[in-house]
Structures are given as structure tokens and as C-alpha cells.
Amino acid sequence: MDYAPIIATKRARFQLLEDLMGQPGFFDDAKKSGELTREHRLLGNLLASWDEYQKQLTELTESQDMVKSGDEELAAMAEAEIPVLQKRIEELEQQVQFSILPPDPLEGRDALVEVRAGTGGDEASLFAADLVRMYSRFAEARGWKVETLESSPSDVGGFKEIVMKIAGEDVFRVLKYESGVHRVQRVPATEAQGRIHTSAATVAVLPEAEEVDFELKADEVRIEVCRSSGAGGQGVNTTDSAVQVLHIPTGTIVRCQDGRSQIKNKEKALTILRSRLLERKQQEEAAKYSAHRRSLIGSGGREEKIRTYNYPQNRVTDHRIEMTVYNLDMFMEGRVDQILDALLASDLQERLAEAGLR
Structure with missing residues (x-):
């Protein structure tokens, strides 16, 4: 497969990101700058692998020519080097292929x-x-x-x-x-x-x-505050800090009581709820896999x-x-x-x- 056209497109995108990252205010939007910085890093890795791949191909051609040169000493050295170069070229080609694959948008997440x-x-x-x-x-x-x-x-x-x-x-x-x-x-x-x-x-x-993955509508979420129970320390057991969140459309329930703060427990419960709902969506997508x-x-x-x-x-x-x-x-x-x-x-x-x- 000819990867050159794909690499040319990737190199142009990399240069565009270089220019964007050098502009004032680039990091003002932490979320967007984080996404673009990660894309820049991945493209940089791809281009480095590609450049090294091209270099090794050139060295392989030169070694193969040396084998035919008629100089026995040079031919012997080149012949010993060829398997090493071929192995390295195979590794680099695989790295390039992997880097070309469309990334999973969720892969970079916590x-x-x-x-x-x-x-x-x-x-x-x-x-x-x-x-x-x-x-x-x-x-x-x-x-x-x-x-x-x-x-x-x-x-x-x-x-x-x-x-x-x-x-x-x-x-x-x-x-x-x-x-x-x-x-x-x-x-x-x-x-x-x-x-x-x-x-x-x-x-x-x-x-x-x-939050952009799922809009938790107020009429679809029921939040209840109750007294903590079980192990967790005296401070937890004597405060109404436990929070239970019910997502009504799916029946998903999350309960958090580890922290002493009701607000923190609510934040944690909503974090878990969103991730479980995203998991449901992922499983639906997984059904489409071969x-x-x-x-x-x-x-x-x-x-x-x-x-x-x-x-x-x-x-x-x-x-x-x-x-x-x-x-x-x-x-x-x-x-x-x-x-x-x-x-x-x-x-x-x-x-x-x-x-x-x-």
C-alpha cells in the first residue's frame, strides 16, 4: 500500500497544529487545547516513524547494492546488515500502520x-x-x-x-x-x-x-440524600452525607457515601452515573463489531x-x-x-x- 498521500495529509495537519499552538490564547480553552495537543503528539510520533521508515528503506537499498558491488569485504558486511534492516523496517511499517488508524475518541480519557x-x-x-x-x-x-x-x-x-x-x-x-x-x-x-x-x-x-456525552435532564434524575451506613469512619456514619442517584429511563442507581461532604458525594455519584450510561452506549456500538x-x-x-x-x-x-x-x-x-x-x-x-x- 502506498502510504505517501496519507502521510502528506497528516504532515499538513501537523504543521497546522504547530501554527495553532504558537498563537496567543491557545491554552485558554483547556479542553480544546488538550485535545489538539494530544493530536499533535500522536501525529508527531507518526511522522517520526515514517521518516525513520524511509531512512531504513534507503539503507536497505544501499546494502543490497553493496552485496552486488564485487568487494567481498563490503559485501559480507552488507549481507550481515540486511536482516537487521529488514526486521527494523517491518517494525516501523507496523508503527506507521497503527498510527494511521482512526483513533478511538475515548482512548485518551481517564x-x-x-x-x-x-x-x-x-x-x-x-x-x-x-x-x-x-x-x-x-x-x-x-x-x-x-x-x-x-x-x-x-x-x-x-x-x-x-x-x-x-x-x-x-x-x-x-x-x-x-x-x-x-x-x-x-x-x-x-x-x-x-x-x-x-x-x-x-x-x-x-x-x-x-457532560457533553449525556444530558442528564432534571426530570430523568432522582437524587436522594440519606444517612451513611457501614464501614467508613465515625464522621461518615454520623452525617447525612450519603447520596443516591437514580436515572429513571434506564433504572441505573448509583450510591456514594465515602466522603463526608454531601456535595462531593453527589459529584462522584453523577460522575459514575454518566460513565455507566456511556458504557451502555459503548456496548451497543460493540454489537456492530465483526x-x-x-x-x-x-x-x-x-x-x-x-x-x-x-x-x-x-x-x-x-x-x-x-x-x-x-x-x-x-x-x-x-x-x-x-x-x-x-x-x-x-x-x-x-x-x-x-x-x-x-
């Missing part, structure tokens, strides 16, 4: 990560806490910010349910493949006979919705079993791409890049095929 204990009782709640710690460590390593919006602790120190907001660069793009059922196989701390139990927790990763792509990466639904964590074997298996790694101990410390990168690569390959770039 994310809400919901973790819920599933089957397995107390052990499931402890595993949910382990997943929260795993994602928090991963976020910390990336320089992302983690904020708990709502939580329901269990009696044994785990979580029945927790909602976190993770903010930073391309959070949703990186974490969106984590939605689904996570299964754990291990010996619970409470198991006297040393038997392995199987438990599960459900993860849902939602792009943070903005059956092959859904089978490759999955629908992203909460009900889909995506991964098994086997402690006795120190093993993590992602069932969507049939990938197994034997570093569960490090994985649970937040070093999840290997599987996340493989999921992203698999998804991008399918998107390339759908776009006719493969």
Missing part, C-alpha cells in the same frame, strides 16, 4: 475502574482487594493518579465493591481490555486443609464520561471470563489471546505490561485488517 467480588464469598472479596492493589501499583508506576469514588469493604479486609477513578495519559486506552471476569485459583488463608479454591471478581473499565474481532478480544462485557490467576503454578492465563506467563507474583505487583501490550497488539491487528491495511 477511566473509572469498578471491581466487584463475585463467586467465592470472603475469598472473592480478598481477591477483589488484590486486583485493586494490582491496578493501583500499575497506575503508580505510570505516574497516574488514583482516587476512590465509592467502596464497600468486606468484614475480612477485602472489598465487596469499589469504584476508582484513574487519571493520566491514555488511561482508558491502556486499561480498556481489563473488563470481564477475573478468576483466581489458590488456597485461601482460612482454608485449614490446604485445598485450592476457585473464586472470581468482576472488573469493568469505563471511560470517564463528560464476530471475529469480538471472539479475539471479547466484547468487554462484565460477564465474560477473561483471565485466570493460578497461585500454586505462579501462572497468569489470558483466555482471549491464549497467552500464559509464569510471573504471577510480579503481575500482582502491577507489572502487567506484557499481557496488556499483547492484547493491544492483537486488537490493532484486527483493526488493521478491518481498515484494509493488512
